[in-house]
Amino acid sequence: MAVATQERASRHAAPPPGGTKVRDPFAPVAYFFALLIAGVTIVPILYVIIGGFRTTGDLASKPVGWPSPWHFENYSDIIGQGDFWKMVFNSTLIALITVVAAVGTGSMAAFALSRIDFKGREAIFTLFTLGLLFPASVALLPLYVMIRQLGLLDNPLGVALPQAAFALPQTIIILRPFMRAIPVELEDSAVMDGCTRLGFFWRILLPLSRPALLTVSVLAFVASWNAFILPLVVITDANQLTLPLGVAQFSGQWTADTARILAFTAMSMIPALAFFSLAERHIVGGLTGAVKG
Amino acid sequence: MSSVERATERRVGERSGNRPLPPVRSGRLSRKHVEIVVLLAPALLLYIVFVLWPVVQSAHYSVYKWNGLEPLTHFVGLDNYREALNDQVFRDAVGHNIFFIAASLIFQLPLGLGLALMLNRKMVGRSALRLIVFAPYVLSEVTTGVAWLLMLNPDSFIDTVFRDLGMGGLVQGWISDPEFVRYTLFVVITWKYIGFAVLLFLAGLQGIPTELIEAARIDGANGVQLTRRIMIPLLGPTIRIWIFLSVIGSLQLFDLIWVMTLGGPAGASSTMVTYLYERGFTRTQFGYGSAASVILFVCSFVFALLYQRFVLRRDTEGAITRRVG
Numbered sequence: 001m002a003v004a005t006q007e008r009a010s011r012h013a014a015p016p017p018g019g020t021k022v023r024d025p026f027a028p029v030a031y032f033f034a035l036l037i038a039g040v041t042i043v044p045i046l047y048v049i050i051g052g053f054r055t056t057g058d059l060a061s062k063p064v065g066w067p068s069p070w071h072f073e074n075y076s077d078i079i080g081q082g083d084f085w086k087m088v089f090n091s092t093l094i095a096l097i098t099v100v101a102a103v104g105t106g107s108m109a110a111f112a113l114s115r116i117d118f119k120g121r122e123a124i125f126t127l128f129t130l131g132l133l134f135p136a137s138v139a140l141l142p143l144y145v146m147i148r149q150l151g152l153l154d155n156p157l158g159v160a161l162p163q164a165a166f167a168l169p170q171t172i173i174i175l176r177p178f179m180r181a182i183p184v185e186l187e188d189s190a191v192m193d194g195c196t197r198l199g200f201f202w203r204i205l206l207p208l209s210r211p212a213l214l215t216v217s218v219l220a221f222v223a224s225w226n227a228f229i230l231p232l233v234v235i236t237d238a239n240q241l242t243l244p245l246g247v248a249q250f251s252g253q254w255t256a257d258t259a260r261i262l263a264f265t266a267m268s269m270i271p272a273l274a275f276f277s278l279a280e281r282h283i284v285g286g287l288t289g290a291v292k293g
Numbered sequence: 294m295s296s297v298e299r300a301t302e303r304r305v306g307e308r309s310g311n312r313p314l315p316p317v318r319s320g321r322l323s324r325k326h327v328e329i330v331v332l333l334a335p336a337l338l339l340y341i342v343f344v345l346w347p348v349v350q351s352a353h354y355s356v357y358k359w360n361g362l363e364p365l366t367h368f369v370g371l372d373n374y375r376e377a378l379n380d381q382v383f384r385d386a387v388g389h390n391i392f393f394i395a396a397s398l399i400f401q402l403p404l405g406l407g408l409a410l411m412l413n414r415k416m417v418g419r420s421a422l423r424l425i426v427f428a429p430y431v432l433s434e435v436t437t438g439v440a441w442l443l444m445l446n447p448d449s450f451i452d453t454v455f456r457d458l459g460m461g462g463l464v465q466g467w468i469s470d471p472e473f474v475r476y477t478l479f480v481v482i483t484w485k486y487i488g489f490a491v492l493l494f495l496a497g498l499q500g501i502p503t504e505l506i507e508a509a510r511i512d513g514a515n516g517v518q519l520t521r522r523i524m525i526p527l528l529g530p531t532i533r534i535w536i537f538l539s540v541i542g543s544l545q546l547f548d549l550i551w552v553m554t555l556g557g558p559a560g561a562s563s564t565m566v567t568y569l570y571e572r573g574f575t576r577t578q579f580g581y582g583s584a585a586s587v588i589l590f591v592c593s594f595v596f597a598l599l600y601q602r603f604v605l606r607r608d609t610e611g612a613i614t615r616r617v618g
Binding site: 027030031033034037038040041042044045047048051059060063064101104105106108109111112113116118124127128130131132133134135136137138139140141142143144145146161162164165166168172197198201222225226227228229233243244245247248251258261262265268269272273275276277 | 325326328329331332333335336337339340342343344345346347348350351353354361407408411414416418422424425426427428429430431432433434435436439440441442443444448449450452453454457484488541544545547548551552566569570573574579582583586587589590593594597598601
């Protein structure tokens with residue numbers, strides 16, 4: 001689907017039909033800005049990754065430069081240590097719980113809110129949309145007190161459950177129009193074949209909603225993976241640290257060793273960048289639906 | 294514009310599930326209700342416990358002097374609010390939030406639009422460029438902050454680049470100068486979030502019906518006219534949503550600032566959230582911090598409601614009439 005829309009989009013820019021190729025007078029300007037933007041965007045990322053292959057002394061004496069020779073010990077030290085992998089594990093675990101809780105409960109609610117007629121439906125939907133109207137940090141202090149009362153400090157659930165709750169509004173808002181658009185005839189014929197409403201939800205609607213489910217999952221996952229303020233107050237145990245907490249702590253601990261911090265930061269960038277390059281089209285495709293929804 | 298949108302939506306609506314369901318027999322009614330409860334209960338529970346209830350609790354805590362541990366007994370009425378609103382440090386924090394909101398709208402909107410229009414053209418390396426522009430958006434604010442912090446250190450990467458380009462005179466105390474730190478942070482924030490604006494605008498551009506573009510071309514519209522008279526107006530709903538998200542995002546700035554400056558130097562880059570974090574967790578003034586949270590909540594909520602009422606209403610009108618008709 002994303003591919004199709006992209007093809008359609010690219011036709012906007014196609015020269016008008018008829019005869020010889022029309023030269024686009026803006027092309028050189030566009031290419032110039034494209035290069036400029038690409039440079040500004042990518043240089044900091046490359047600086048971090050390449051800087052990780054240098055030594056701190058080298059970085060201090062020649063801030064702009066290529067590694068000579070390439071040093072691998074910063075990276076190999078981090079890869080060899082358990083700390084980094086523990087953080088990767090913690091971040092992954094919390095993100096997965098967040099996604100399962102948000103998308104699991106959110107898709108059920110979106111189903112009820114999109115395809116069952118009942119009194120108060122719009123009121124409940126509005127209640128869910130309220131969550132988008134204020135920043136999550138408004139609830140930070142009471143959330144901390146509550147998590148402490150529930151005994152969930154230093155527990156993945158203490159981060160994941162509130163995150164899932166705060167991901168619910170966008171999950172439901174994206175899923176509802178998608179589920180609504182699935183033809184009612186499909187539901188009628190499923191019911192005729194003896195399918196219950198919940199059976200229809202599980203066997204037909206969920207599989208058909210896969211693109212939208214993927215979009216909301218990616219959004220919730222990335223938000224959780226990058227989250228900082230909530231883990232910052234919930235997690236203090238060094239064994240439970242997530243990657244952003246680890247990066248912040250590491251950069252505080254090793255202030256004198258710039259190269260090491262760069263290598264650590266670079267390592268923490270890789271999962272997000274890899275994940276994103278795989279999911280980019282899906283996010284764009286999903287947002288197209290969401291914005292018009 | 295809206296007539297086109299409505300027409301497509303009507304087309305979609307005809308075969309979708311929002312026509313009234315057949316009347317339900319009374320025997321199935323209870324079963325239907327059970328199903329509704331089963332489907333809605335988990336999400337509602339999660340949402341009420343971890344979103345709505347804490348917000349209510351904020352208001353509750355805000356009228357007490359409380360360190361977060363003892364029983365809640367020291368009732369102070371509206372004193373916390375009075376103190377916060379009279380505290381120059383808090384007022385500065387609010388002012389910094391307003392600075393980031395205004396700067397985002399003034400600089401990021403045109404930049405994001407320009408980039409999206411450019412990336413929507415046919416050009417060599419377009420998909421690679423797209424990926425590059427989006428890349429910072431997936432990095433965490435913490436990673437972004439640490440990376441830029443190291444580049445902005447005195448005599449580090451940025452200073453050297455400026456000097457090598459013969460612009461050594463422009464070198465500043467990027468993050469140590471209280472007058473300059475907010476501009477530096479704004480550049481870093483733009484670096485990180487411009488990809489999101491582009492992503493959203495590109496999605497909007499892809500939603501513009503090709504027929505419209507072709508019709509305008511046949512009528513003799515050139516590229517500039519096409520952009521100004523068709524693409525940007527049709528992008529209206531997307532732009533309005535971006536503005537909304539951008540304002541709410543600017544109101545909750547914390548991670549990046551905390552990592553880079555801790556709100557400093559001397560509070561020069563504080564925001565409402567760094568303020569309430571500092572008061573709540575560093576000084577354990579939970580009651581006072583909650584009052585600051587409530588003020589933040591009121592700012593966002595009032596903005597959101599007014600914006601929905603007066604700006605976004607145009608965009609949702611179609612949706613509401615569609616539901617009724």
